[in-house]
Amino acid sequence: MIDVDFKGFRYHKPIPNFYKIENPENPKTEISDDLLAELDDLAKKYDFTGISYSKLSDDFKKDLNIEIDNVLIFKFLMGVDLINMEPSREKGKLMDKEFQEYGIHVYEFADFLRENGFKADLIHPLDDNLSLRAIAMQSNDCVITRSNMCYFKDGLHNSFFMIHTSIENLPFKTENDMLWVPDFCSTCGVCIDRCPKDAFDENEKLLRKVCTAHREGCNECILKCPFFKRGYDKVKKRYDRMKKRSENV
Numbered sequence: 001m002i003d004v005d006f007k008g009f010r011y012h013k014p015i016p017n018f019y020k021i022e023n024p025e026n027p028k029t030e031i032s033d034d035l036l037a038e039l040d041d042l043a044k045k046y047d048f049t050g051i052s053y054s055k056l057s058d059d060f061k062k063d064l065n066i067e068i069d070n071v072l073i074f075k076f077l078m079g080v081d082l083i084n085m086e087p088s089r090e091k092g093k094l095m096d097k098e099f100q101e102y103g104i105h106v107y108e109f110a111d112f113l114r115e116n117g118f119k120a121d122l123i124h125p126l127d128d129n130l131s132l133r134a135i136a137m138q139s140n141d142c143v144i145t146r147s148n149m150c151y152f153k154d155g156l157h158n159s160f161f162m163i164h165t166s167i168e169n170l171p172f173k174t175e176n177d178m179l180w181v182p183d184f185c186s187t188c189g190v191c192i193d194r195c196p197k198d199a200f201d202e203n204e205k206l207l208r209k210v211c212t213a214h215r216e217g218c219n220e221c222i223l224k225c226p227f228f229k230r231g232y233d234k235v236k237k238r239y240d241r242m243k244k245r246s247e248n249v
């Protein structure tokens with residue numbers, strides 16, 4: 001744990017600097033499998049579920065007006081007890097605390113990489129201008145659900161932090177096997193029907209000012225979602241059965 005008074009991440013503020021090691025002057029670009037496995041172990045030591053990797057194309061960088069190439073995505077699951085609490089200001093604060101507690105470890109992950117000769121910088125986790133979800137989608141390891149969640153197979157109640165790095169040879173996925181999810185969502189819509197705040201407009205766009213997820217920790221659209229209740233594999237089997245039936249009609 002970092003022994004400083006951690007004030008946390010704030011919107012529209014520079015990211016706090018809790019690195020203990022500077023970036024190397026001439027960063028390396030190739031990582032060994034063993035070192036990557038060590039980084040994975042370090043992340044798991046702090047209860048992260050795993051790491052995904054995004055390679056950003058030139059077109060993508062141009063569209064978003066960003067200069068980063070390689071991104072590590074450190075994923076974690078929000079605590080189930082917390083998710084099941086009734087929404088309240090107190091719950092919102094507890095969720096924020098949990099987020100900050102995971103976040104502090106990401107500086108250690110960056111330091112691990114810096115120490116081993118790579119450039120590594122945390123991406124501000126609350127910087128909406130960067131569109132972290134768009135960057136996450138470049139990993140080919142997640143999809144955006146109808147409830148507007150960025151869903152990795154690790155769990156619908158996941159959250160993540162990102163580090164951009166000089167490492168070029170990360171195990172980037174080139175195909176996304178989750179692209180069936182929006183089709184399944186089109187047959188469901190439970191999240192929208194059960195939202196207690198009517199936080200989706202007529203085009204099903206999430207109205208951020210109406211949604212109380214961040215203020216009070218509402219998770220109703222997560223709790224009611226088949227992906228949360230049954231898990232990815234079971235929903236996929238159900239979807240495959242549905243597809244087969246519709247093909248046989």
Ligand code: SF4
Nearest residue numbers: 145185188189191225
């Ligand atoms: S509740 Fe249904 S529509 Fe909403 S995200 Fe989950 S599967 Fe998709």
Ligand code: SF4
Nearest residue numbers: 195211212218220221
């Ligand atoms: S978090 Fe709650 S308020 Fe926000 S969209 Fe989901 S169900 Fe609606």
